[in-house]
Amino acid sequence: MIKAAVVGGTGYTGVELMRILARHPQAELALVTSRGDAGKAVAEVYPNLRGVVDLAFQPPEPELLAQADVIFFATPNGTAMQYAPALLDRGRVVIDLAADFRLKDPQVWEQWYGQPHACPELLASAVYGLPEVNRSQIKKARLIACPGCYPTAVQLGFLPLLHHQLIERQGLVADCKSGVSGAGRQAQVATLMAETGEGFKAYAVPGHRHLPEIRQGLQALAGKPVALTFVPHLAPMIRGIHATLYARLREEADLQALYERHYAREPFVEVLPAGSHPDTVDVRGANRCQIAVHRPGGGDVVVVLAVIDNLVKGAAGQAVQNMNLVFGLPETAGLEMAGLYP
Numbered sequence: 001m002i003k004a005a006v007v008g009g010t011g012y013t014g015v016e017l018m019r020i021l022a023r024h025p026q027a028e029l030a031l032v033t034s035r036g037d038a039g040k041a042v043a044e045v046y047p048n049l050r051g052v053v054d055l056a057f058q059p060p061e062p063e064l065l066a067q068a069d070v071i072f073f074a075t076p077n078g079t080a081m082q083y084a085p086a087l088l089d090r091g092r093v094v095i096d097l098a099a100d101f102r103l104k105d106p107q108v109w110e111q112w113y114g115q116p117h118a119c120p121e122l123l124a125s126a127v128y129g130l131p132e133v134n135r136s137q138i139k140k141a142r143l144i145a146c147p148g149c150y151p152t153a154v155q156l157g158f159l160p161l162l163h164h165q166l167i168e169r170q171g172l173v174a175d176c177k178s179g180v181s182g183a184g185r186q187a188q189v190a191t192l193m194a195e196t197g198e199g200f201k202a203y204a205v206p207g208h209r210h211l212p213e214i215r216q217g218l219q220a221l222a223g224k225p226v227a228l229t230f231v232p233h234l235a236p237m238i239r240g241i242h243a244t245l246y247a248r249l250r251e252e253a254d255l256q257a258l259y260e261r262h263y264a265r266e267p268f269v270e271v272l273p274a275g276s277h278p279d280t281v282d283v284r285g286a287n288r289c290q291i292a293v294h295r296p297g298g299g300d301v302v303v304v305l306a307v308i309d310n311l312v313k314g315a316a317g318q319a320v321q322n323m324n325l326v327f328g329l330p331e332t333a334g335l336e337m338a339g340l341y342p
Ligand SMILES: NC(=O)C1=CN([C@@H]2O[C@H](COP(=O)(O)OP(=O)(O)OC[C@H]3O[C@@H](n4cnc5c(N)ncnc54)[C@H](OP(=O)(O)O)[C@@H]3O)[C@@H](O)[C@H]2O)C=CC1
Pocket: 007, 008, 009, 010, 011, 012, 013, 014, 033, 034, 035, 036, 037, 060, 073, 074, 075, 076, 077, 079, 097, 098, 099, 147, 148, 149, 181, 182, 183, 184, 185, 186, 310, 311, 314, 315
């Protein structure tokens, strides 16, 4: 059994990691940390895990973490980079759900995350954990940078079009909506029910920190520069990302057949029948991305619709998918749960 530790077990992605790892056939959840709730039983903080996780939260001591084979960081940006060098030196696998190792250029990281990078020398060996793009590198990696939630949906949506060079790379648009759990569990006025329950708004239009990450990923896919407009919105729902993507076609193609072929062997990406409109409610709790591709009026604008659960394919599920690949397990191990409905 692989021994897994979760740093930041009291957060929303941390509790999803516990839910998934507790039922994983080849991994054992050995340690979960919280500074604020250290000493408390997991079931006391999360009664939904009573009888499922029989552990107490511990402080995130490096010596304790090093006893695990794989350490998941479900922590704020800037945390994993403080721990990763020592854990990697001791031969452990580090899987970060935050952004510390996503951007290859430390100066771009500093510009968007407002702090200098603590270990820029590790950025070259970190592998961006989007299995549908980087599967073979992930299998050889020790340090995984899990993609952000918006970047997962946007890249999976554009991937077949860019891979086959079917669209103009200038003028890509990603119009995205997120549920409120995307903002994490810490209390803030902006995510109170009274602030979000009846409204709908865009935010960070001048620039969101996922923009450089998505652009870096799309450019790697295209092999050339791309110009992207990314506009996130906060929607009155708890879980879910809905990405509506626009691009202009360069040549004729059967897009439905192209998407079906491209994702035919992907266990966690499902191309819906022609004419479908995916719904975030259909992927809640599942490690799944559902995609539909449209060409309104038969014109030359492609509209791709992609939905994920931000906490599962957008975070904890994808992190476990990466663990499976790194340790040579079946990629779907522990991840075959159906979604929750409604
Ligand atoms: N929510 C989402 O949809 C997604 C989130 N992510 C990323 O995953 C990470 C976790 O997100 P989320 O679960 O929402 O966050 P939360 O705010 O819900 O939880 C953060 C967790 O980290 C712990 N923590 C905070 N600071 C530190 C620290 N300095 N050292 C150790 N532990 C710390 C907290 O517990 P305590 O303070 O008690 O130690 C808590 O358990 C973030 O980087 C986020 O950007 C990625 C994709 C999607």
